Amino acid sequence: MKKGILISPIILFFLILFVFFYLLIIDRNPSELPSMLINKKVPAFEAKLLLENKTFISPSEFENETTLVNFFATWCKPCLDEHPYLKKLSNERGLKIIGINYKDDSKRAIKWLEKLGNPYSNVLVDPNARLGIDWGVYGLPETFIVNSNGVIKYRLVGPITKRNYDAFVLKVKEVEK
């Protein structure tokens, strides 16, 4: 019985070692954070539009249909990689995508969209990251899926690419149900 007690720290040690080793080898990004906004209403805010001289008012614009909210900037390289896939989502699936131009130069952003095409139904400007902070954004690009009741259901940190496009579409379908 005493031997059991003496040996238990060693067993515990190996158990902990096993857990650490498991976490080390599985496919996960430890710096990725879960969003606090999942299953919550979209934040209320007002923002200026990039291409029109109008104000966008949340959350009233989010009701009726599933909407993507995509934070992007011209200085962000992965955003450029992601761009064709956003166009694909907008053209092939007819998804409403709201773009938020995060801490960017507006002139550059307009040129960027003219050159690459504009998959967004609205592009909002966020010059001082105030919107980004409200959405809990910490690295570009980030994409949120908002359901037809204006509730945030999913967040993707990092670009939509060839690798995760199908999985992302599946998430959209789940939210659309």
Place this chain on the structure above:
Amino acid sequence: MQRILLAIVVCFMTSQIVTINCYSVDPDEFLQNPKKELRARNISKNVRCLVCQNQSIDESSAPLAKDLRILIRKKIKQGNSDEEIYNFLTERYGDFILLNPLFKISTLFLWILPFVFLAIGIFVIFLHNNKSKKLNYSK
């Protein structure tokens, strides 16, 4: 000779302290009121930078850290309490943004487990001690 050596060591150590205490806060971010500025600094030291995740926003030069420092100062100017500011941040970024984990049910193990291990350790030593004492007596 020894005194000179001591002086060199002291100089070296104090220079280390000075270099450790370098911050990323820009002078243009400072608040005019020193009391409020101190509050802002204290909050910043306890808020994690989510870009370089083991630094506080007080130390980090990431753009997001700067945005958050400015936001915290703005909130202080508007008369928000420290607690309100922490709540504002955790609502958006989660408890992870606090460098000091909160004491709640989900973090209970985190806080209590070291003491549990300490108790186990003491128990094992005690047991071992008793055993060796018995062995000595039997000799």
